[in-house]
Amino acid sequence: MAIVVVILAVLYSNAGSCARMKVYSQEKASTCPVQHAHKFAIQFPGQLNFTSIDNIIQFHGNFSVTEVIQEPLEMIIVSNRCTLDMKTCEQFNKVTLSDICRHINNEKGRWAPFFKSTDPDLSCPIKPGVYRFEHSILDLTFFTNFPMEGYRWLTYLKLYSKSKPKRELLCLTSQSSMRWVRKI
Numbered sequence: 518m519a520i521v522v523v524i525l526a527v528l529y530s531n532a533g534s535c536a537r538m539k540v541y542s543q544e545k546a547s548t549c550p551v552q553h554a555h556k557f558a559i560q561f562p563g564q565l566n567f568t569s570i571d572n573i574i575q576f577h578g579n580f581s582v583t584e585v586i587q588e589p590l591e592m593i594i595v596s597n598r599c600t601l602d603m604k605t606c607e608q609f610n611k612v613t614l615s616d617i618c619r620h621i622n623n624e625k626g627r628w629a630p631f632f633k634s635t636d637p638d639l640s641c642p643i644k645p646g647v648y649r650f651e652h653s654i655l656d657l658t659f660f661t662n663f664p665m666e667g668y669r670w671l672t673y674l675k676l677y678s679k680s681k682p683k684r685e686l687l688c689l690t691s692q693s694s695m696r697w698v699r700k701i
Contacts, residue, residue: 538700539661542693543569549673549688558584558686559676565689572661576653586686587642589679590617597671601694606671617676618642631655665695 546565548554559582566577592614599606614620618641621632632639634653637646669692676687 536700537697538571539666539695540698541569541572541657541660541665541695543567543574543657543691544669544694545690545692547690549675549690551688553685554688557688558582558586558678572656572658574655574657576650576655579647579649581647582643582645584645585642586678588616588618590686591615591677591679591683592617593673593675593677595673595675599669599671601667601669603669603671603692609670615679661695663695666697669694 546567548557548561548565559580561580562578568575568577594610594612594614595608596610597606598609620626620628621639621641621643623629624633631653634651635648636651637648639648672691672693674687674689674691675685678684678686
């Protein structure tokens, strides 16, 4: 009986020091599985390599740019809300961004540390070559402010050149979720 009391006391004291924290988790990320992916202006040599821990995504490896990428550009981000078992999904949100180079070249912007974390630095116009991720970190803590838990999120990010004719330069897909964890 004394052992049970001690175990309960330890569990109770640890429960007081454990905080619950909402955590964004990047589960998968890759180029879109489309037949024309080999024609994208931005190429990854296989899988998109990353780690995801406590709202932080760190990218590893390299990617190639096969041609000059410059305005006019357009990025379309489509988010699908899926059941946890991924059996059903519905489009939740679609965002279209333009003036992409302004965001890439903004040295004080939210994404500046990420764009400056490649070797060579990523800036517009983006020149052809091989770029290597070096301490390339995205802090996605701001996502924890959104009510995303209870679902899996399947997102597509597509970058287009709007020069005539409009064409796709990159397509990435990701699967993520939000959950509550105990932190000691």
